[in-house]
Amino acid sequence: MKNELFQIGEIARLFHVSVSTLRHYDRIGLLRPEYTDPDSGYRYYSTRQFECLNTIRYLRELDIPLEQIGQFIENRQIDGICELLLQQKEEVRRRRKQLARIETKIDNRLAQIAAAASATLDDITVERKPPRRIAFLKRSFTLHSPLDLELYIRELEQDEEGTTIFLGKVGIGLSREALEGRRYDLYEGVFLILDDEDDHVGHTMLLPEELCAVVRFRGSHERAAEYYDILMQYLAEHGYQVAGFSKEVTMIDFGLTNDTSQFVTEIQIPIRPAGEGSVD
Numbered sequence: 001m002k003n004e005l006f007q008i009g010e011i012a013r014l015f016h017v018s019v020s021t022l023r024h025y026d027r028i029g030l031l032r033p034e035y036t037d038p039d040s041g042y043r044y045y046s047t048r049q050f051e052c053l054n055t056i057r058y059l060r061e062l063d064i065p066l067e068q069i070g071q072f073i074e075n076r077q078i079d080g081i082c083e084l085l086l087q088q089k090e091e092v093r094r095r096r097k098q099l100a101r102i103e104t105k106i107d108n109r110l111a112q113i114a115a116a117a118s119a120t121l122d123d124i125t126v127e128r129k130p131p132r133r134i135a136f137l138k139r140s141f142t143l144h145s146p147l148d149l150e151l152y153i154r155e156l157e158q159d160e161e162g163t164t165i166f167l168g169k170v171g172i173g174l175s176r177e178a179l180e181g182r183r184y185d186l187y188e189g190v191f192l193i194l195d196d197e198d199d200h201v202g203h204t205m206l207l208p209e210e211l212c213a214v215v216r217f218r219g220s221h222e223r224a225a226e227y228y229d230i231l232m233q234y235l236a237e238h239g240y241q242v243a244g245f246s247k248e249v250t251m252i253d254f255g256l257t258n259d260t261s262q263f264v265t266e267i268q269i270p271i272r273p274a275g276e277g278s279v280d
Contacts, residue, residue, distance in 0.1 A: 003047050004044050004046065004047050005035060005045065005046055005190050007042060007043070007044060007263070008023070008033070008042070008043040008044075008045065008217045011045045015053055015054070015057060017053075017057065020069065022043070022045075023043075025056070025066075025067050026043065028066065028070070029070070030056065030066060030069065030073065031049065031052060031053055031073075032055045033045050034046035034048075034049060037104065048140075052073060052150060056069055059084070062085075062088055063088070064084060066086050068084060068087075072084055087201070097276075104197050105195060106159060107273075111204050112169075112251065113251075113252070113256065115251070116264045116266075117252070117264075119216045120216070120217075121217055121264070122215065123215070123216075124214070124230070124234050125213075125214050125215075126211065126212070126213055126214070126271070127211075127212055127214050127268075128209065128211050128212075129207075129209065129210045129211075129212050129268065130209055131206060131207060131208055131209050132193060132194075132206070133143075133193075133194045133205070133206050133207070134191045134193055134194060134205055134207060135156055135191060135194060135200050135202050135204050136189055136192075136203065136204075136205055137152055137155055137187065137189055137191070138189045139152055139187075139188045140186065140187070140188055141187055142185045142186060142187070143172065143185070143187060143221050143222075147245050149170065149172065149190060153170055153190065155234055156170070156185060156192055158242060168236055169191065169194075169195075170191070170192055170249070171192075171193065171248055171249035172189070172190050172191070172221070173187060173188060173189055173191060173247055173248060174187055174188060174245060174248070175245050176227070176242045176243070176244060179228065179232065179242045180242055182229070184224065184225040184228040185225065188245060189245075191247070193249070205268060210243070210268075210270040211270065211271055211272065212247075212268040212270050212271060213231050213234060213235060213240065213264070213269045213271050214266065214267070214268050215265070216264055216265070217265055217267075218261070218264060219263055219264075220250050220253055220263045221248065221250065221265065224267060227267055228267065231269050232269075235269070235271060239273060239274045240271040240274060241271065241272055241275060242269060242270065242271065243270040243271050243275070244270035244274040246267060246268060246269045247266075247267070247268040248265065248266070248268075249265065249266050250263065250264070250265045251264045251265065252264040
């Protein structure tokens with residue numbers, strides 16, 4: 001084939017790449033023009049560069065980073081291309097696993113939002129909660145505003161790689177002693193309900209299966225005290241005792257909407273029939 005020269009725009013059209021991409025390849029030394037006119041600055045590519053550009057385009061289609069492509073182009077060998085492709089295959093497997101994890105997390109969040117949006121409000125139910133894994137930060141505090149939680153949430157996520165796992169799953173709890181003493185403003189800690197696919201480097205604990213008195217209401221933490229009082233009256237009237245710390249979670253809050261009229265909070269109090277042994 002005759003070694004013809006083509007302007008950068010012609011090469012862009014022939015290989016279905018942008019002119020800016022070719023200029024970038026030139027800047028990083030991946031594919032320099034065969035000739036650059038010193039007067040006009042026009043870039044020209046030759047037919048003998050076609051094979052190299054096609055290889056680059058193929059490897060980029062496989063999403064291989066430009067740095068690795070450049071290393072291969074400098075020393076093209078069969079062993080080199082095989083190693084490069086095997087490395088990328090492992091990367092694809094890793095991404096596929098990560099994407100499956102993300103898909104599961106999206107499904108979980110959609111289910112939680114749907115459950116919150118359709119929740120029956122202001123009715124007390126007795127529900128058996130399955131075992132759950134939580135990250136727990138023990139702190140004694142009173143809550144004046146939902147913003148007061150932000151510092152504790154930052155502590156929970158301090159050593160984590162990402163923060164998306166926290167959306168809609170952070171809760172606070174009152175100790176059994178605080179509940180029995182009707183101290184509904186003295187919280188004992190902040191917790192994060194973990195999905196099965198969540199990796200959390202901090203301290204976690206596995207909650208056993210719990211029988212809980214549960215109420216869901218419109219609003220956020222500032223309305224919780226009145227519902228704790230209603231729940232405690234319900235326990236007394238139905239012969240139940242508190243069996244552990246409460247779980248107070250905003251199912252819909254500022255993380256999902258600016259419309260405060262749509263906020264939904266759930267309170268769970270672990271219970272046992274009166275007269276059974278103490279559970280701490």
